[in-house]
Amino acid sequence: MKALFRAIGAIVVCLSPRETLAEFSYEYKPVKVIFDTDMGNDVDDALALAMIHALQSRGECELLAVTITKDHPLAAAFVDGVNRFYGRGEIPVGLVHSGPTPDVGKFIQLASALDGEELRFPNRYASGDLIPDAKNVLRGALANETDGSVVVIQVGFSTNLARLLESPADAHSPLNGRDLVAQKVKQLYVMAGHFEQANSQQEGIKEYNVVKDISSTQKLVENWPTPIDFSGFEIGRDIEYPAESIELDYGYLKHHPVAEAYRLYMPSPHNRPTWDLTPVLQAVRPTRGYFGISPQGRVSVDNEGVTHFEEGKQGLHRYFTVTPEQIVRAKEAFVCLASQPPEPVKQ
Secondary structure, three states: OHHHHHHHHHHHHOOOOOOOHHHOOOOOOOEEEEEEEOOOOOOHHHHHHHHHHHHHHOOOEEEEEEEEOOOOHHHHHHHHHHHHHOOOOOOOEEEOOOOOOOOOOOOHHHHHOEEOOEEOOOOOOOOOOOOOEHHHHHHHHHHOOOOOOEEEEEOOOOHHHHHHHOOOOOOOOOOOHHHHHHHHEEEEEEEOOOOHHHHOOOOOOEOHHHHOOHHHHHHHHHHOOOOEEEEOHHHHHOOEEOHHHHHHOOOOOOOOHHHHHHHHHOOOOOOEEOOOHHHHHHHHOOOOOOOEEOOOEEEEEOOOOEEEEEEOOOOOEEEEEOOHHHHHHHHHHHHHHHOOOOOOOOO
């Protein structure tokens, strides 16, 4: 009996890549995901991308494209290098133009790191090859999918998605951007804003992803036609990624892009907030109880970049909440997924 309990516990806590949910008795379809990130401004984006790849290896999602709101070519090169590290170098990558953060940051230079004469993390864009425009990548990825099937996860600025909404018909689709989103997107998950103030007298708190491009965030919350769930600043702040995981769980290879990025961003040991990991977990596993969800309502953003929430059944917006028990569960899932090794290369 004890052996049986141990076996069940191993399945619940951390399925291996080959023990996919598709093997269970109920019907399961992988979540179609587009990941929009400001990769390079903070290292939680790298952890979140690693999680997506682990979830795809488990059969829980399919990464359709990655678009980037950090306006530096090495951000695209780093993303492409991580995708190739996990054996998925075919995934389209798109980059913003005239974005709000054009600096190189602290870790995306890993994309051009050499071991001898070879790139440590091979990628398409370290050599200066033309990087596709993010808006075009978004339109192409959406147009190729069935109606109502795509989940979008935004963990950076709203620049790319606001531009998508305003885009005209093109070779990808005869629909304008808003109509294309309405037809193809099931749900949007956004790491942005601050919602503790919704349940207290606390007001005026500004969150980084909002204030770096206030006008785009305003356009997003006013015009996005499908439901949006927000993971506010307070959620990732309260769930820290443990430094010991970086030191102990990534050593299965000499060079790991996520662990090396984590150390470059801030010398270890340090526990980093998990802002961008939170919407990934909820988007792919929405029924697993990792987070609470507010009643429906409407998010607005004022001209100072402060987020506000007005409850109302007609609204399309909600925000995450989290309990101490959920913090423990979410942290365990983050560590297990982000540190999961790539699938073995098939011979």
